Amino acid sequence: MVRKLKTSRRNFVVGSLAAGSAFISTRKAISSNTDDKAITEMQSWNSELGDGVDANPYGYPSEYEKHVIRRNVPWLTADPTSSVNFTPLHELDGTITPNGLCFERHHGGVAIIDPKKYRFMINGLVDQNTVFDLSDLSRFPRINKLYFLECAANSGMEWRGAQLNGCQFTHGMIHNVLYTGILLKDILKEVGLKNSAKWILAEGADSSAMTRSIPIEKAMDDCLIAFKMNGESLRPEQGYPVRLVVPGWEGNMWVKWIRRIEVGDKPWHHREETSKYTDLFSNGKARRFTWEMDAKSVITNPSPQAPLSHRKGPTVITGVAWSGRGKIDKVDVSLDGGINWLEARLSGPADSKSMHRFYLEFNWDGKPLLLQSRALDDTGYVQPTKDQLRSVRGENSIYHNNGIQTWAVDSNGIAENVEVS
Amino acid sequence: MLKCLSSFFILISLFVFYSFAYSQPLGLGRPATYNEVSSWDIDIRPDGKGLPVGSGSVIIGEELYTDNCASCHGDFGEGIDRWPELAGGFDTLDSEDPVKTVGSYWPYLSTVWDYVHRAMPFGNAQSLSNDEVYSITAYIMYLNDLVDEDFELSNLNFEEVRLPNEQNFYQDNREDLENVIYSKRCMKDCKKEAIITKRAVVLDVTPEEEDVSDNSNSNEDDIVKTVSLDAKLIKDGEKVFKKCKACHRIGLNAKNGTGPHLNNIFGRVAGQLEDYKKYSKNIKKMGQEGLIWNTETLTSFIENPKKYITGTKMNFKGIKKSDELEALIEYLSATTIIN
Structure with a gap:
């Protein structure tokens, strides 16, 4: 009896591997005289040699995992260069999102930046307008922090009712990554804030020159200037070589390919905080600066x-x-x-x-x-x-x-x- | 006692040294020059801070808009396909179908100037002069019936302009208005029943699971790999093609976008792609009269589109550098081989 149970359980595990997909047919317990060929027959991997250590200098997932990919919804936007794709949450477990599966949202495509030409500028209400290169940034004290990034529009297509059939599409504008970076406040202290400093403007180096206004309290709290994700350099689509991390706040503020921070005394009211990322109510009025992402x-x-x-x-x-x-x-x-x-x-x-x-x-x-x-x-x-x-x-x-x-x-x-x- | 005291002092001095080593400033980075700051500091604020000296008119703006903006935003700012609408939508914000345009929704004109200047035209950002941005901003105001056709916008009268919806924004008040409501944790018999009221399958708008068993979802790369033309030139041409990508697609699954797809463009009769509906009258006519795309005709067209086909809807200034043009043509010709 015990033996029979073991056989059927093992059969289920092997069966699911062989199917190589999330969609596995239900298998009933088999009788003990029906041998499982996955066990009784010699498998090629059990006998032949596999790839050597020189085959994949940078590794990929198993070929049976090809369905585990980011997907987009073509009808959502006019063009894939200013669009979004979605993390396959239903294929993942644990808490870390693998780098290649972190959803993407670009406003002018992925900027490909030569790290040798990367510069980061801080100007405005500071004691000294300053330029840093990557080597300068690497000499500040570094910290490691695990944060989620959620687009404020995640589940936005569901406001009027159930629309998309899959949690990848309803909730996939999120990822959770271990960042290595430096505290923004350390850099701001380095350049010296003036007493009138109340806001910062973060600006990207991509072809949309993305900008968002952020209050100085947040900038001096937990924001990071990050250059590694899950241990390796940021992926190009996540802002290589450097992005801003704004923990807990809407993903649009986490400016990728960040090239500049301006310190000012008022918000800038730029496109992404007026025309977009404001919450229109049924009375025609709109909430703005809704930065925090709710539970x-x-x-x-x-x-x-x-x-x-x-x-x-x-x-x-x-x-x-x-x-x-x-x-x-x-x-x-x-x-x-x-x-x-x-x-x-x-x-x-x-x-x-x-x-x-x-x-x-x-x-x-x-x-x-x-x-x-x-x-x-x-x-x-x-x-x-x-x-x-x-x-x-x-x-x-x-x-x-x-x-x-x-x-x-x-x-x-x-x-x-x-x-x- | 003395020994104890001296180790205490060693501790103190260690502490001082430690905090010195990590106290700021660290002396990292270097001062930014005046030219460096002015090259990158392009942002504009509602109070006019950052606005450069300059001016532009509705009349000049109309021409610039037609050339640079209309292919996506439409001749009247109505938005083509899913590209943003820029005009109209007044009195719709409290309706079931709110139309958020510069006129109906945007609170500040400075946002228009700033955004057009930093991010437009799409795929050719920061190519407009300050005066051109003033003109296009003035024209967008005109499209929204906010000014007359003889209006001129400059840094001097900019702050006098108020957009109609400025007063209808208010600060985040979730904490007071909502979070207090969302605080109860009921575990048992929380409601009488749960009946399904809405179903996603009724709409059927979820993308189909694609077949990923082969690599047919990659596009541009395949072309480069499978041809025996000048591979380096094609690779260079692929980079130049970025200038075209806002409107045109190439590759195995390429579809028509703002412009027609460019698979098998070589040998294609101009303006005759059946499933593309947005050709200008003139390109259709020239095709009917025998214009076929080859190295010679494509080079002339892409070098100066509006000169080669008057009235073309392709709002692109052209590629003047001969090495870029040659590489692009090589890249475009490569698509003929694969399909």
């Missing part, structure tokens, strides 16, 4: 792109949660569309203003589920429902949609993006 969570598995691969029995629900105001205190999961809630288990390295990973293990009875997750941060904030948000802001807001997501899972384990009463 939010989503179940990544199961989700529409990642159905349950098995029938009833032991089942793991997992997802991610984050808050721009601090640490995630708790995550609750509902199996019945928000009527009753269970506290999930947090696991993995996570800091203030970083992504947290949660799990809920339960014994599924095979009946349809309405899955929801709800994040609570250490300020006491409880992630609201979408209807709660709409009752305050209306349906034209686009940005800062942190409402609770619902996946309807049917008895076959197929998940769909829905909203519930």
Whole structure:
């Protein structure tokens, strides 16, 4: 009996590897006289030589993982050079987003910058307008910090109702990365702030010359001038060689390819903080400078792109949660569309203003589920429902949609993006 | 006692040394020169800070707008495809379909000047002179019925301009208005029922999972790899092609954008691509009269588009450098081989 159980479990594991995809057919226990050819037959990798150490100087994922990619939604924008793609959250686990899967948002394509020609300037209300090169920056004290970056428009397509069928598309404008960099306040102290300094303007070197105004209190708090992500140099699409890190605040402010910081006494009211990234209410008035990202969570598995691969029995629900105001205190999961809630288990390295990973293990009875997750941060904030948000802001807001997501899972384990009463 | 005291002093001096070594300034970086700061410090504020001396008119602005902006933003600022609308939309902000334009939504004119100057035209940023930016800004005001056609905008009258929606923005008030509401954690019997009210599958707008078993999702690179033409020249041409990318696509999955796709452009009859609907009258006519794209005709066209085809909708000033032009033509010709 014990032996039989072992065989079937092993068969399931091998079967899922061989399928090489998230979509695995359900396998029933097999009788002991049906041998698994994955075991009884010699496999090529068991006998032939593989690649040597000189084959891949820079490594890639397994060829069976080709479906784990960023995807875009072509109809969203006019042109891919001023557009966005999405992190495949449903294919990831843990808390770190791999560098090649971090979502991209550009306003004039990816700037390719020669590090030898990289310069970083600080000017304005400072004692000395100053230019730094990469070597100068490397001589400031460095720190390592784990932070999430979420686009303020993440879930923006869902303001009026369930629209995109997959957490990659509904929640994939986020990544969580270990940054190595220097505290912006150390550089600002180096150039000497004047007493009238109240704001900074961060400016990128790309063809959109991206700019955002940031209050001096934030600049002197936890902002970083970062040059490494997850240990290696920033990827070009994430701002190589240097980007600004603005922990907990909307991703648009994390200016990539940063070339200049101007110190001033008033905000600049540039395009990305007036025409964009302002939250229009149903009365026609708009909120501005909505910098902080509210506490939010989503179940990544199961989700529409990642159905349950098995029938009833032991089942793991997992997802991610984050808050721009601090640490995630708790995550609750509902199996019945928000009527009753269970506290999930947090696991993995996570800091203030970083992504947290949660799990809920339960014994599924095979009946349809309405899955929801709800994040609570250490300020006491409880992630609201979408209807709660709409009752305050209306349906034209686009940005800062942190409402609770619902996946309807049917008895076959197929998940769909829905909203519930 | 003495021993104890001396080690105390050693500790103190160690501490002083340590904090000295890490106290600021560190003496890193170097002073920026006047020219360096003025080259990069291009930002404009609502109070006019940063605005250079200069002026421009609606009349000059119309011509500049037509040449530089209309291919994406439309002749009347209505926005083509998903490119931003610049004009109109008044009285729509509280409707179900708000149209956020310079006239209906933007709070400050300085934002227009700053943005056009720093980021436009798309793909050829920071190519306009200060006076040209004044003219285009004036013309965008005219498109929004904010000024008459004889209006002239300059650094002297800039601050007098107020946009209609300036007063309709207010500071983030989530903490007082919302966060207090989002503070209850109910665990059991939180509501009576949960009925599905909306479904994503009804809309069916989610992109299909693409087949990634081969590498067919890469485009430009494949072309370069598979041809036997002058590979270096093609690589150079690929770089020059960045000037064209805002409107044109090349590659296995290339589609029409603002301009037609350029696969198999060599040997193609001008202005006749069936699924591209935005040709000018003149290019269609010239095609019907026998204009075929080859090295000679493409070189002449790209060198000076408006001279070669009067009335062309391709709002591009042309590529004047002969080495760039030669490389670009080589790159474009390479696409014929693969398809």
